[in-house]
Amino acid sequence: MMAEKTTYNDVVIDVRDLCKAFGENHVLQDFSMQLHKGENVVVLGRSGSGKSVFIKCIIGLLEADSGSIAVLGKEVMDLDQHLLDQLRVDVGFLFQSNALYDSMTVRENLEFPLRRHMSGISSVDRDERVMRALTDVGLAFTVDMLPEELSGGMKKRVALARALILQPKIILYDEPTTGLDPITAREINELILQVQKLYNTSSIIISHDMNCVRQTANRVVLLIDGKCYAEGSPDILEKSNDPFVHAFFD
Amino acid sequence: MTKSNPLSKLLNETADLFLFFLRFFRELTHGRMEWTEWINQCFYIGNRSLVLVSITGFIIGLVITIQSHPSMAAFGAESWLPSVVSVSLVREIVPVITALICAGKIGSGIGAEIGSMKVTEQIDAMEVSGTNPYKYLVVTRVLAAMFMVPLLVVISDTIGLYGAYLGVNMKQAVSFSLYTHQIFMKLTYSDVVPSIVKSFFFGFAIGLIGCFKGFNTRNGTQGVGAAANSAVVMATFVVFIIDLVAAQIADIFSIT
Numbered sequence: 001m002m003a004e005k006t007t008y009n010d011v012v013i014d015v016r017d018l019c020k021a022f023g024e025n026h027v028l029q030d031f032s033m034q035l036h037k038g039e040n041v042v043v044l045g046r047s048g049s050g051k052s053v054f055i056k057c058i059i060g061l062l063e064a065d066s067g068s069i070a071v072l073g074k075e076v077m078d079l080d081q082h083l084l085d086q087l088r089v090d091v092g093f094l095f096q097s098n099a100l101y102d103s104m105t106v107r108e109n110l111e112f113p114l115r116r117h118m119s120g121i122s123s124v125d126r127d128e129r130v131m132r133a134l135t136d137v138g139l140a141f142t143v144d145m146l147p148e149e150l151s152g153g154m155k156k157r158v159a160l161a162r163a164l165i166l167q168p169k170i171i172l173y174d175e176p177t178t179g180l181d182p183i184t185a186r187e188i189n190e191l192i193l194q195v196q197k198l199y200n201t202s203s204i205i206i207s208h209d210m211n212c213v214r215q216t217a218n219r220v221v222l223l224i225d226g227k228c229y230a231e232g233s234p235d236i237l238e239k240s241n242d243p244f245v246h247a248f249f250d
Numbered sequence: 251m252t253k254s255n256p257l258s259k260l261l262n263e264t265a266d267l268f269l270f271f272l273r274f275f276r277e278l279t280h281g282r283m284e285w286t287e288w289i290n291q292c293f294y295i296g297n298r299s300l301v302l303v304s305i306t307g308f309i310i311g312l313v314i315t316i317q318s319h320p321s322m323a324a325f326g327a328e329s330w331l332p333s334v335v336s337v338s339l340v341r342e343i344v345p346v347i348t349a350l351i352c353a354g355k356i357g358s359g360i361g362a363e364i365g366s367m368k369v370t371e372q373i374d375a376m377e378v379s380g381t382n383p384y385k386y387l388v389v390t391r392v393l394a395a396m397f398m399v400p401l402l403v404v405i406s407d408t409i410g411l412y413g414a415y416l417g418v419n420m421k422q423a424v425s426f427s428l429y430t431h432q433i434f435m436k437l438t439y440s441d442v443v444p445s446i447v448k449s450f451f452f453g454f455a456i457g458l459i460g461c462f463k464g465f466n467t468r469n470g471t472q473g474v475g476a477a478a479n480s481a482v483v484m485a486t487f488v489v490f491i492i493d494l495v496a497a498q499i500a501d502i503f504s505i506t
Contacts, residue, residue: 061374085380099375101367113379162375 010037011070012170012202013058018067019226020053027053029226030067035170035202040192042205042213042234044248045223051206052096054223055172058204059093060084072169089117092163092171092201096178098155100147106158107143110134110165117166133161136198137191153184160191164199171195173205177212189215210249222248270462274392277384284390291394299355299402303348307406308413310343311335315417328422332429333436335414340437344410345445346493348403349452352395353485357460360391361481364464365474373465388465392457399453400446407445448496455488 013035020028027050035041045051056062058069060076069076074087100109110130114121121129134140137157147155156176163171176192177185189212195201205216213220213234220237222230222245230237230245238249315335322331364387367373373383415429463481467473 056374059378061377081382088378088380091378093375093378095371095375097371099371101372101375102370112376112381116380 011035012037012072013204014068014070015054015058016068018054018057018069019065020050020057020062021065027226028057028064031223031226031228032067033221033228033231035204037202038196038200039218040196040203040205040216041219041221042207042217043221043223044208044213046208049223050226051223052174055093055174055204055206059088059091059172085117089166090169092166092168094156094160094163094171094173094176096174098147098159100155100159100162102147104146105143106134106139106145106147106150109147109158110162113162113166129165133165134158136164136195137161152180153187156180156184156188157191160188160195164195167199169201171201171203173203173207175206175208177207177209182211185209185211186215192216208248266466267459267462270465271458273384274388274458277382277389278393281382281385284386287386287390288394291390292398294359295352295356295391295394295398296401298359299352299398300405302355303351303402303406304409306347306351307344307408307410310347311339311410311413311415312417313413314339314343315414316420319417319421323421329432331418332414332424332432335417336411336433336437337441339410339414340407341441341445342493344407345403345449345452346489348406349399349449349456349489349493350486352399352402352452353456353489354482356395356399357456357481357485358478360395360457360460361463361467362474362478364391364461365467365477366471368465368467369470369474388458388461391461392454395457395460396450396453399456400449403446403449444496444500448492451492451496452489455492456485459485459488 011034013033015034016032018028018031019026031050031054033041033043043051043054053062057064058071058076060079064077071087072090074083076084076087079087100106101112104112107130110133111126114126114129118126130143131140134143137160139154139157139161142150142154142158147158150158160176173192176188180188192203192205193216196203203216205212207213217234220230220232220234221228222237224244230240230242237245240246240249315331318335319328319331322328322334364373367376367387373387376383376386411433415424415426418424418429460481463477463484467477469476
């Protein structure tokens, strides 16, 4: 299964002139990009190039130094904590390390965001949502297991189920295939596409795995030295003669 | 790269701890309290330390009595042994020893748990899930430590006094009713209340420092060990500082 070529209209994430520095280390410098509804954009770059910093700025986990980030029409940097929490219902985040709460079962991990954002729903509805999210990632049988009992690929799927539990409009994937064997990585890539169709999501995928790019990307943004160096479909970038772009696709 | 000066490092850390302390109060007074997590933490903290604190209290009571006996006997004041031992146990020895045990057990546990959550991005995940991690992790743990350490001190006091009773009976036959009568003739509220009050501060310091060190964990799993270790060292030091301040305050207000 490969990403389909589609045309997009509505902008769901609009990032303009984003700057972020840690001391003297200027990680992002006037970085701009847009994500359209229904689109999968892979942000490609070397390790330490600021890819994870970028998506953490989008979700408000890190505060950008300057620039603007509009998510679903709301300016993230202007939101107070309450409004930011409300916006986060519409944005799922898959962490690189999965970030499953290791003292909780899979069920409790998935229930955690539900209890926070949808405290009014009945326990039957909550259970139904948990089982549906787990079924969608093919792991319904793990519901009462602890994260330590799961393999790396299973943890990634459960973490994806947790990101999906609130049925977000956007999903941010932080290196979804890092540390996985090629077969599991391929399964996760297929799952990303499956989720896109099933939940009608738009996604930003941070990666330096070219198989992930080829399998999931509708569009690729190449992040070099904190700036958008190149942008386009995987097919177009793959044919590029630029040495930096070529180095990634070679 | 410039090598950081130890004094400026210490001052920076103290300032960071103070800001963390202020944030604790801000989070405590704003928004909904996580009662379920607080009850869980009370259970973990109490359950984790109860056996150790009880055994230690018993041994201390017994040992202090055995070691005090020869000196008291030399002055012909053997009959004062229960009163003297009980006052020293309740006022000073048991609260401090219990706090030191809790600094080791609870402080390191909280530091390692939160540190590990920090390096595995679980705290970020919590924030993305709409949960304030300070409120959920810090406020609950600090309040639980603040509530449970005095309770552990009271339990340890009681068991320590039983240990002392055994110590007294190893040298002379004293009935339990006479022993308790002698203790309560000498022990007053001005012995018990300051001891309980300073235990609240011990618990607060242990919980806050554990959370502070955990929240500021750096350098992956290696940093988790360092956070747990420095939480114990700092909490132990602060326990002694609080004890010193408490003794001075008691002296100023003539609660001696």
